[in-house]
Amino acid sequence: MAxxxxxxxxxxxxxxxxxxxxxxxxxxxxxxxVLRIVxxxxxxxxxxxxxxxxxxxxxxxxAQQGGEYHFHxxxx
Amino acid sequence: MVxxxxxxxxxxxxxxxxxxxxxxxxxxxxxxVDEIAGRLGVSPAILYRHFASKEALYEEVLNEIACKxxxxxxxxxxxAGGFGDVLRGITHIYxxxxxxxxxxxxxxxQSALEGSDATRQFFENRWRPFTDLIEYSLKELAGQNxxxxxxxxxxxxxxxxxxxxxxxxxxxxxxxxxHDMDLGALVDHLIGLFFxxxxxxxxxxxGTLPG
Numbered sequence: 001m002a003x004x005x006x007x008x009x010x011x012x013x014x015x016x017x018x019x020x021x022x023x024x025x026x027x028x029x030x031x032x033x034v035l036r037i038v039x040x041x042x043x044x045x046x047x048x049x050x051x052x053x054x055x056x057x058x059x060x061x062x063a064q065q066g067g068e069y070h071f072h073x074x075x076x
Numbered sequence: 077m078v079x080x081x082x083x084x085x086x087x088x089x090x091x092x093x094x095x096x097x098x099x100x101x102x103x104x105x106x107x108x109v110d111e112i113a114g115r116l117g118v119s120p121a122i123l124y125r126h127f128a129s130k131e132a133l134y135e136e137v138l139n140e141i142a143c144k145x146x147x148x149x150x151x152x153x154x155x156a157g158g159f160g161d162v163l164r165g166i167t168h169i170y171x172x173x174x175x176x177x178x179x180x181x182x183x184x185x186q187s188a189l190e191g192s193d194a195t196r197q198f199f200e201n202r203w204r205p206f207t208d209l210i211e212y213s214l215k216e217l218a219g220q221n222x223x224x225x226x227x228x229x230x231x232x233x234x235x236x237x238x239x240x241x242x243x244x245x246x247x248x249x250x251x252x253x254x255h256d257m258d259l260g261a262l263v264d265h266l267i268g269l270f271f272x273x274x275x276x277x278x279x280x281x282x283g284t285l286p287g
Contacts, residue, residue, distance in 0.1 A: 014201075014204040014208045015205055
């Protein structure tokens with residue numbers, strides 16, 4: 001069973017697009033549900049930390065795998 | 077001048093600051109290590125203690141710029157999320173940031189003249205947030221019949237050209253033609269013209285950017 005409710009493929013996109021798409025994706029979730037994001041922009045690490053800090057959503061995990069960055073965000 | 081009592085970190089920062097000014101005035105190829113050392117009042121050997129080569133020094137100047145990358149997160153979080161909203165917001169952040177650093181703008185110009193692949197890529201990446209946002213959004217908006225068909229790559233070029241030229245006119249050439257016009261207002265006006273050119277109507281896009 002997947003540990004997320006929705007996945008967003010933001011590979012190949014540069015800020016602000018991954019953040020923008022994440023914002024829209026989170027709007028479709030209910031409180032407590034988890035969005036998984038896969039990105040390739042190295043700047044996305046800082047960007048998603050800032051995004052969660054500013055929106056109050058919880059950054060459950062942030063990991064790098066190969067040239068990809070994976071984030072799990074739980075909707076507040 | 078770099079005095080003997082400077083700490084290593086201070087000396088390094090001074091070298092980078094002086095090198096940045098020289099690179100922005102003369103480009104990478106127009107500056108020698110001897111000249112940078114001469115401007116600092118130290119021997120080239122001191123410079124080589126901190127940077128292995130002129131190339132390494134130039135790379136570090138670019139790295140410092142990259143580390144100051146503008147954050148566009150706040151714009152996205154606080155905007156309704158429409159294409160116009162976000163493009164306007166991030167453009168103002170970028171313009172406010174680089175207009176304080178004319179040396180950076182000169183380095184960008186020098187890089188265009190020199191045609192080096194590495195620096196071209198660096199400066200292209202700085203514009204990627206804009207070119208990607210424009211290309212992606214216009215494609216989606218056209219797919220939803222909310223604007224007519226537009227070549228996103230060409231539109232991104234149009235946008236980049238306008239904003240670059242406004243920055244150069246105001247911050248480098250200091251053109252009397254735009255003397256009475258505030259940079260922010262000039263940029264805002266140009267963004268409005270860009271939207272008209274691509275057939276985008278801001279008032280009809282209240283935060284429904286394609287996701």
